[in-house]
Amino acid sequence: MNPRETLTSPRSEASAGNVAGTAARPEAETAAPVISVEDLAIAFPSLDGRETVKAVDGVSFAIAPGETFGIIGESGSGKTTIGRALAGLLPPTGGTIRYDGEDLRGMSRRDWRDRRRRYQIVFQDPNAALDPRMTILQSLIEPMKIAGGRSPEEMKAEAMRNLDRAGLRAELADRHPHELSGGQKQRVNIARVLPLNPRLIVCDEVVAALDVSIRGEILNLFAELQREFGIAYAFIAHDLAIVAQVSDRIAVTYLGRFMELGPAEAVTERPLHPYTAALLSAEPRPLPAHLRAPRRIELKGEIPSPVNPPSGCRFRTRCPHAQGLCAQQAPEWREVRPGHHVACHFAGPDGLVEHASQQSSAKTDTGGDHR
């Protein structure tokens, strides 16, 4: 059984109170998206100020209410930058982000602060996300205090309710962050955004800093909250297995662009892009040898510099199928199967077009990992 099912399928039996979030998910394509991104670009000046680092360079997608949208990629692929932009922490240098259909740029600062509250982020480092001088209770109350409109007693009651909702004992409320474990701190970080009634939570490598034994519990907490409140997640991770497990759709980033975007199962079982295929083949699988993919596709070299990305297809410098065309022309973003997009010249509905994959067999690593 696909492990993804065990975590996410209960969502379909969600309580009636959250119709908006849960009911909308199956027809994700038609429901008004929580957030939609068009041609997003984010560039930073390089350290000497003479060049620009194009961390994200033309990315478009939309996240439906109650959906989990996975974003995977290597370090430097721009996935964290996308997440920070979604949470409103980085202003886009190009393109637009629409929050529930609205572009928040040009709003007054006060309006913008009020509106952004429903788009939250949970960070990779649970410790650094909590002010070390505040007690857990103070940290839990802070978002409500900023939002206003609640009495101190209400805020405290709500904070204690969320602490319990996140599976933490009430007595932790008076502790300081350094007295809690990483998993407990991450639960606090999750609990504190709940009173803001978030539409979307960006989960930026939320379990990467946690013990393997804790990861499952935290992921389950996220799944439960989604079921209960219909929250959409942008789930960012470099760990394909985790993203595949929790996501409804997966986007694969490489050097600031999407290489492939499609339903989680399709992307992980029948990838269209050679980069996705390489990522998948690098993933250790708990399967007997004869069930595993026969070969591991090894990518040579490092991810190129985002200051000077390669011409044409960005992946061509490391692609086992690269041809002359790839250097000349950037591949179009095509919908090859329903809901499944890819940026590769040679991708067809059944995977890579034949002549390309034949060439590849010479370059794939036959002597590789047999275990």
Added chain:
Amino acid sequence: MTAIPDPHAVAPAPSVRAPADADPPPPPPRPFLTRLGDWASDDIPAAIALVVLSVIVACSIFAPWIAPHDPTLQNYDIILEAPSPDYLLGTDDLGRDVFSRLIHGASASVYAAFLSVGVAALLGIPVGLIAGYAGGYVDEAVSRIIDTFLSFPAIVLAIAVTGVLGIGLTNAMIAVGIVFAPQLARLARARALVLKQELYVDAARCFGASTGHILIRHVLPNAIQPVLVQMTLLMAVALLAEASLSFLGLGMQPPEPSWGSMIARAYLYIQLAPEQMWAPGIAILVTALSFNTLGESLREALDPTSR
């Protein structure tokens, strides 16, 4: 099944016993005096410094009741006398009781130290925090101004500022405060630069917090520690600055006593009565040393890595 104990079950009425399976009550917080005792036995120099400073503050408050004589009463029959049971530290060139003047002088010194450091904190901390947090051109401009201030010799700058504000202890110490402010601003700026990168600041921005909220609730509390330590160290410097400015005649005006002006006065008679210098000199030394010791102790106590 173990039910979660209801916090309200522990009863408004004290006669109702908590159920036997309820959680044991948390250990009562240890009394303040016990913790103070622990700290004092851990850090004896700091404890001594605290006692010394308490005595000095007490002297400055209760001077009229402690001092055996009027500090400004002149008696030309007993000029520059040696210590005696009646005049514990002798008398000065106008026949005034040195011991009484020393006690009354404490209030000037305490006032001077707190006023100047207070002014420095009020000016320096907000400017430094805003410069560091805002960054960019604001930071560049503020940093250059700070550098300009720091390039002057402190006492010369203080004399110049006193010249503008007018002579007198309050003006002199405001001048000293202005001279100190860039030091605190630079520290606060350096901390703000680091802290604005913290994830909890990002999280607060994400909650829709205003810049003011972030500065006051997150940046200030986390930046204050090195600034506080520097403030206690500046107290000692302020004390010496008060002495210097009063010595030069820019601070405390006669006949009111201050330790600096007492030394200035005694200096004129150094060949006749050298012991006149000792009392105020030692008072300044001990107080400055106490502030320094306390500052060092505070630095250690507040350093999270030493815990």
